[in-house]
Amino acid sequence: xxxDPSSSGSPAARLDTAxxxxxxxxxxxxxxxxxxxxxxxxxxxxxIASIKFHxxxxxxxxxxxxxxxxxxxxxxxxxxxxxxxxxxxxxxWIIARLGGTRVSQPWLIGxxxxxxxxxxxxxxIGILAGDSTGFENFEMPRYAGWILFLGYLMIGLWTxxxxxxxxxxxxxxxxxxxxxxxxxxxxxxxAAHLLLLVFRVRGVEQSLIxxxxxxxxxxxxxxxxxxxxxxxxxxxxxxxxxxxxxxALFAFWTLILFGSWAxxxxxxxxxxxxxxxxxxxxxxxSIPLLAVAVNVRRTxxxxxxxxxxxxxxxxxxxxxxxxxxxxxxxxAGALPGISPVTSFTWFxxxxxxxxxxxxxxxxxxxxxxxxVPQVAGLEWPCARSVRAHxxxxxxxxxxxxxPLAVGGIFQGLxxxxxxxxxxxxxxxxxxxxxxxxxxxLLMMLGNVLLLVNFVRLSVRFGRARWAPFCASFAADLKxxxxxx
Amino acid sequence: MSLESNQPASNxxxxxxxxxxxxxxxxxxxxxxxxLLYCGAVYFDQNGGWFDxxxxxxxxxxxxxxxxxxxxxxxxxxxxxxxxxxxxxxxHGANGxxxxxxxxxxxxxxxAQGSPDRMIRIPLYGLSGAVSVKGQQFNLAMPAxxxxxxxxxxxxxxxxxxxxxxxxGSVVTPEQVSAIKAKVGNHxxxxxxDELNAIQ
Amino acid sequence: xxxxxLVFLAAFFALAVSWFGLVLAPQFQVGRLQQETNVVNKxxxxxxxxxxxxxxxxxxxxxxxxxxxxxxxxxxxxxxxxVVLIDAGTNHAxxxxxxxRSGLGRSNPGQxxxxxxxxxxxxxxxxxxxxLATALKSAGAKAEVRIVPVGPDxxxxxxxxxxxxxxxxxxxxxxxxxxxVGPDLANVGVRLPDPNWHLRHLYAPRLEVxxxxxxxxxxxxxxxxxxxxxxxxxxxxxxxxxxxxGFEIVPKPEARALVAYLSSLRTDAxxxxxxxxxxxxxxxxxxxxxPAK
Numbered sequence: 001x002x003x004d005p006s007s008s009g010s011p012a013a014r015l016d017t018a019x020x021x022x023x024x025x026x027x028x029x030x031x032x033x034x035x036x037x038x039x040x041x042x043x044x045x046x047x048i049a050s051i052k053f054h055x056x057x058x059x060x061x062x063x064x065x066x067x068x069x070x071x072x073x074x075x076x077x078x079x080x081x082x083x084x085x086x087x088x089x090x091x092x093w094i095i096a097r098l099g100g101t102r103v104s105q106p107w108l109i110g111x112x113x114x115x116x117x118x119x120x121x122x123x124x125i126g127i128l129a130g131d132s133t134g135f136e137n138f139e140m141p142r143y144a145g146w147i148l149f150l151g152y153l154m155i156g157l158w159t160x161x162x163x164x165x166x167x168x169x170x171x172x173x174x175x176x177x178x179x180x181x182x183x184x185x186x187x188x189x190x191a192a193h194l195l196l197l198v199f200r201v202r203g204v205e206q207s208l209i210x211x212x213x214x215x216x217x218x219x220x221x222x223x224x225x226x227x228x229x230x231x232x233x234x235x236x237x238x239x240x241x242x243x244x245x246x247x248a249l250f251a252f253w254t255l256i257l258f259g260s261w262a263x264x265x266x267x268x269x270x271x272x273x274x275x276x277x278x279x280x281x282x283x284x285x286s287i288p289l290l291a292v293a294v295n296v297r298r299t300x301x302x303x304x305x306x307x308x309x310x311x312x313x314x315x316x317x318x319x320x321x322x323x324x325x326x327x328x329x330x331x332a333g334a335l336p337g338i339s340p341v342t343s344f345t346w347f348x349x350x351x352x353x354x355x356x357x358x359x360x361x362x363x364x365x366x367x368x369x370x371x372v373p374q375v376a377g378l379e380w381p382c383a384r385s386v387r388a389h390x391x392x393x394x395x396x397x398x399x400x401x402x403p404l405a406v407g408g409i410f411q412g413l414x415x416x417x418x419x420x421x422x423x424x425x426x427x428x429x430x431x432x433x434x435x436x437x438x439x440x441l442l443m444m445l446g447n448v449l450l451l452v453n454f455v456r457l458s459v460r461f462g463r464a465r466w467a468p469f470c471a472s473f474a475a476d477l478k479x480x481x482x483x484x
Numbered sequence: 485m486s487l488e489s490n491q492p493a494s495n496x497x498x499x500x501x502x503x504x505x506x507x508x509x510x511x512x513x514x515x516x517x518x519x520l521l522y523c524g525a526v527y528f529d530q531n532g533g534w535f536d537x538x539x540x541x542x543x544x545x546x547x548x549x550x551x552x553x554x555x556x557x558x559x560x561x562x563x564x565x566x567x568x569x570x571x572x573x574x575x576h577g578a579n580g581x582x583x584x585x586x587x588x589x590x591x592x593x594x595x596a597q598g599s600p601d602r603m604i605r606i607p608l609y610g611l612s613g614a615v616s617v618k619g620q621q622f623n624l625a626m627p628a629x630x631x632x633x634x635x636x637x638x639x640x641x642x643x644x645x646x647x648x649x650x651x652x653g654s655v656v657t658p659e660q661v662s663a664i665k666a667k668v669g670n671h672x673x674x675x676x677x678d679e680l681n682a683i684q
Numbered sequence: 685x686x687x688x689x690l691v692f693l694a695a696f697f698a699l700a701v702s703w704f705g706l707v708l709a710p711q712f713q714v715g716r717l718q719q720e721t722n723v724v725n726k727x728x729x730x731x732x733x734x735x736x737x738x739x740x741x742x743x744x745x746x747x748x749x750x751x752x753x754x755x756x757x758x759x760x761x762x763x764x765x766x767v768v769l770i771d772a773g774t775n776h777a778x779x780x781x782x783x784x785r786s787g788l789g790r791s792n793p794g795q796x797x798x799x800x801x802x803x804x805x806x807x808x809x810x811x812x813x814x815x816l817a818t819a820l821k822s823a824g825a826k827a828e829v830r831i832v833p834v835g836p837d838x839x840x841x842x843x844x845x846x847x848x849x850x851x852x853x854x855x856x857x858x859x860x861x862x863x864x865v866g867p868d869l870a871n872v873g874v875r876l877p878d879p880n881w882h883l884r885h886l887y888a889p890r891l892e893v894x895x896x897x898x899x900x901x902x903x904x905x906x907x908x909x910x911x912x913x914x915x916x917x918x919x920x921x922x923x924x925x926x927x928x929x930g931f932e933i934v935p936k937p938e939a940r941a942l943v944a945y946l947s948s949l950r951t952d953a954x955x956x957x958x959x960x961x962x963x964x965x966x967x968x969x970x971x972x973x974x975p976a977k
Binding site: 052053054056057060061062063066067068069071072130131132133134135136163164169170171175176179180183184187188191195196200201202203204205206207208209212216252253256257260261264265267268269270271274277278340343344345346348349411415416417418422423426427430 | 687688691692694695696698699701702703705706707710711713714715716717746747748749750751752753755757759761836839840846847848849850851852853854855856857858859860861862863864865866867889893894895896897898899900901902903
């Protein structure tokens, strides 16, 4: 990891991978490290929420842990604490690498990350204290939103600058996706913040903006960032170039054009044209699904088995499969024949979980497992826990999402049958909820493994960095040994 | 353990980031996109209510929604009574009995049960001068009390007057009121009984 | 697409189009609504803002995250018409003939004319219902067509019609909910009007609903020593839910506010967007001197 002094002044000179990675160190440690801690925190909160379904008296006397608050806190911690933050980190690393430049102002980005974390902490505590806004996926109170936005400005601006200062003129597919994502988030966040919390709109317009925000964050932003990572990692891990540039472009365009209109549920109390347009757009999102599937499959073309031994690839491969499955579930839920059955049921929750955790989190875990050793120059202390994390995470999400989806369909069928009493309906879904709690537990354990691994790696890294200083300091302190 | 299986052994070599080849987007996918767009357009045509802000599912068009609205099956007597009590009863009495020296009676009045065209003009433009009601002579001035009312409200109160207290007048519709307003236009002076008698 | 500005423009364009279509355009349609006149009771402006305690209760609802398990929106899958015979008139033979021709059975036709007013045909579409009503009127009877919204939510008694934008005009924030772990609450003020039921249900859900998965909201109540005499506000709780002897459970202001909010939840005004025949009240006295029926 020797820095080449001749190339540090001129932006046109391509840098060494190692030099690029070294410049990513501070931001990635802040962003990924915090993301991993928030993943654990979010899964603990989600587990508590999940347990309350079959044991409603669990922690019932604590006002701060009542189901409505702890569920909202879990969702927002997972989204803002883990998903957005690790997405920023992956975007930064891949943009820097593809551009062949050092990260612009890594310490500022690191500071932005710290600010972001402060915002998430304040927000989660605010939700638990009862200041939730009441909007789904946007429960963070107003005061936290300002801190988050400020943190993002620092992260986003200097990531964009890093992209701007790239050595390679052409942009490749991952860079399109990340650039779009970098721009997408501040616009939807500021629009939602201003219209819902500052200049409050009236009536169901609030719900429309909330649905617009949720869709653009969960479907579009998570897909843009996750696919950016996919289009970088899959060719890298396979050692072959991406099959088709135009096809990736096609997937990009169709994702942002159609994906941004999906999200208004079918029964919404709004004029009929809005859910109708949304349903059409949701069905159209099958096009980017297929485009990406074809592209990835042709890139891998028969090398899957060889790559499956690579733990990072397993995460990425599972993530892609989960994205396709969640997308298929979303499209099924929007079809006019099926949506009356799946509306207001656990099916939607299962689809959302499969998308956020099964797709996005798993891909980002793969990116973290790939990037951190490169950036830190150290291997993961425990290779076995990487493999264990994969199994815990993948089985966990399947155990969580599949029973919820099946339970949701039963719940929907019973909801549509007026003869079925509501209590009977609830009892019928309990076994599925118990299975999904087990899945949540496994996912939490997997996240804990990653956190432990990350902490150990950081400690080792710290020791390696400071060892020379410590040694010389200790040598200065010790009186010179006079040997007779 | 190497997480990047094909990473070159030496990290200090120049970056060999993968470059995408320019393959073609499959035609079937583009065709599928257009097919889905067409199906979507058909679905929207049926279920979108054509961007009308009042049409909610399951209604499909504004016309369909309108057809389900409760029609004025008969006159809205409750509304008419409300208007009468507010505006007319002060002078004409709560039961249309009239107040001598103030207003003629409406109950049993030939004016109230006679031609709608005449009766509509009275509250719209006022009535002044000598007028004979139920054999009695009145010589007063009635201001245009109904000029500010909407056609719906005026029609409702007229129907109420024409069918209450034993009156057997015909129903008056808001369209009739609007037609009279349009026909007569601006008429600053109140009508006289003679002018009204000239109208059929 | 190789250059940065082009990618940026593409993303800008896509997001702008979506913002215009899903945020701005609906703002013009539903974001600037005003109170509407009830189609049936024209003196009523709907909706009215929630009274003070109910408004505070909405904040308690928001803070507790009730929308995580309860929705506040009623759906409707269709609208049918019932034809109701109000008065049989004098020409019973022609009337029964008309009824039989419209599809009713021939056996025991006298039953059609007993216990009026009653619906004679249900579930028709608008044209059929109008035709039948006209035919009945020309046979000398008095009949009316009733508009009846139908759907699983309505069949469950969760509402009389679907909810529309107008129903949420004075709510801030609007918490429609997206998951039905618990029943829909859009009309719970009509369905469960007793505030004490709600207080007991909040304190111990399983007291009122067996096997309910709803967590108890005991933090909304205070357990305190009974003073000179039991408080009038104390909850009457049986058996296992009762407080220890000498203590009573009293709702906090937040609990009262929440219950006031729940009791204010109703969406059964007849609106243009959601037509239905209002549930009939007993016939009021008419404006003439004839006595009320």
